[in-house]
Amino acid sequence: MRVAVIGASGRMGKNLIMAISDMQGVSLGAAILKPGSSLLGADAGEIAGIGKLGVPAVASLEDCIDDFDVLIDFTTPALTLQNAAFCAQYAKAIVVGTTGLNDDEKVQLEGFAKQSPVVFAPNMSVGVNLTLKLLATAAEILGDDYDVEIVEAHHRHKVDSPSGTALRMGEVVADALGRDLKECAVYGREGQIGPRTQKEIGFETIRAGDVVGEHSVWFATEGERIEIVHKASSRMTFAKGAVRAASWLEGKQAGMYDMQDVLNLK
Numbered sequence: 001m002r003v004a005v006i007g008a009s010g011r012m013g014k015n016l017i018m019a020i021s022d023m024q025g026v027s028l029g030a031a032i033l034k035p036g037s038s039l040l041g042a043d044a045g046e047i048a049g050i051g052k053l054g055v056p057a058v059a060s061l062e063d064c065i066d067d068f069d070v071l072i073d074f075t076t077p078a079l080t081l082q083n084a085a086f087c088a089q090y091a092k093a094i095v096v097g098t099t100g101l102n103d104d105e106k107v108q109l110e111g112f113a114k115q116s117p118v119v120f121a122p123n124m125s126v127g128v129n130l131t132l133k134l135l136a137t138a139a140e141i142l143g144d145d146y147d148v149e150i151v152e153a154h155h156r157h158k159v160d161s162p163s164g165t166a167l168r169m170g171e172v173v174a175d176a177l178g179r180d181l182k183e184c185a186v187y188g189r190e191g192q193i194g195p196r197t198q199k200e201i202g203f204e205t206i207r208a209g210d211v212v213g214e215h216s217v218w219f220a221t222e223g224e225r226i227e228i229v230h231k232a233s234s235r236m237t238f239a240k241g242a243v244r245a246a247s248w249l250e251g252k253q254a255g256m257y258d259m260q261d262v263l264n265l266k
């Protein structure tokens with residue numbers, strides 16, 4: 001399976017190149033950078049700091065259309081949609097890790113998935129996808145007597161909030177409790193807010209330093225609190241999951257998939 005990485009010089013892009021070079025059954029077919037990047041033409045392996053791989057970085061998907069079977073995209077919502085459109089048009093699979101897509105952008109992505117296979121997940125780590133299962137079970141057992149709060153922390157460079165992982169965690173808990181997250185979510189609190197309502201799900205965001213990605217879900221009631229916590233210590237955990245998803249897509253029919261499909265957790 002030949003894999004292309006777009007945003008190849010990014011925090012995730014470099015880890016993806018490393019993960020591809022470490023994994024059996026996949027090879028780096030192409031590395032794509034922003035047009036005008038000073039790194040255009042540089043060897044992708046050297047961009048990632050792992051030595052030459054013989055894959056020069058190019059400025060567009062068109063420049064490498066015959067060099068890959070699946071694209072891995074950890075970039076921005078607008079670019080991701082352009083890339084998904086390209087993959088739909090040219091029968092390429094795509095793994096989307098990008099977060100911060102709004103509802104309309106997610107609908108557009110689902111439209112492209114009608115033409116080519118897409119894995120879309122806000123967190124590609126095995127640990128978070130296991131945590132999602134734990135959260136559903138905890139919510140089903142604990143029910144409405146436990147107040148739910150979700151705290152997430154990331155590095156100072158992250159541009160979207162709350163994290164896609166936190167939102168997914170909120171969706172899983174809300175679904176398990178028979179709630180609509182759009183109705184019960186509370187994003188940040190300040191001023192004379194009054195007592196919390198029983199069914200609200202609160203989100204708190206921390207942006208500081210070099211935190212890779214930490215999520216804590218509180219289930220709190222009179223007398224006790226259960227916290228389910230996931231802490232990532234390296235972006236390699238996300239990269240390995242993404243490359244596993246890329247390999248999993250080989251031979252798949254068009255459609256929208258997530259990491260629960262890739263990890264057989266459904």
Ligand SMILES: NC(=O)C1=CN([C@@H]2O[C@H](COP(=O)(O)OP(=O)(O)OC[C@H]3O[C@@H](n4cnc5c(N)ncnc54)[C@H](OP(=O)(O)O)[C@@H]3O)[C@@H](O)[C@H]2O)C=CC1
Binds near residue numbers: 006008011013037122
């Ligand atoms: N699903 C998951 O498991 C994870 C998801 N993410 C998500 O992935 C996304 C990226 O995160 P991160 O890697 O930290 O961000 P970075 O900003 O480090 O990487 C994004 C990359 O995209 C590049 N880029 C932007 N525009 C273009 C373009 N037009 N053509 C080619 N490349 C372009 C940027 O280039 P330049 O630097 O030149 O601007 C940059 O290298 C975020 O949405 C984040 O939330 C992150 C980790 C895990």
Ligand SMILES: O=C(O)C1=N[C@H](C(=O)O)C[C@H](O)C1
Binds near residue numbers: 099163166
């Ligand atoms: O931006 C990041 O770094 C991360 N973003 C993802 C998210 O928004 O959930 C996944 C991970 O937590 C790292």
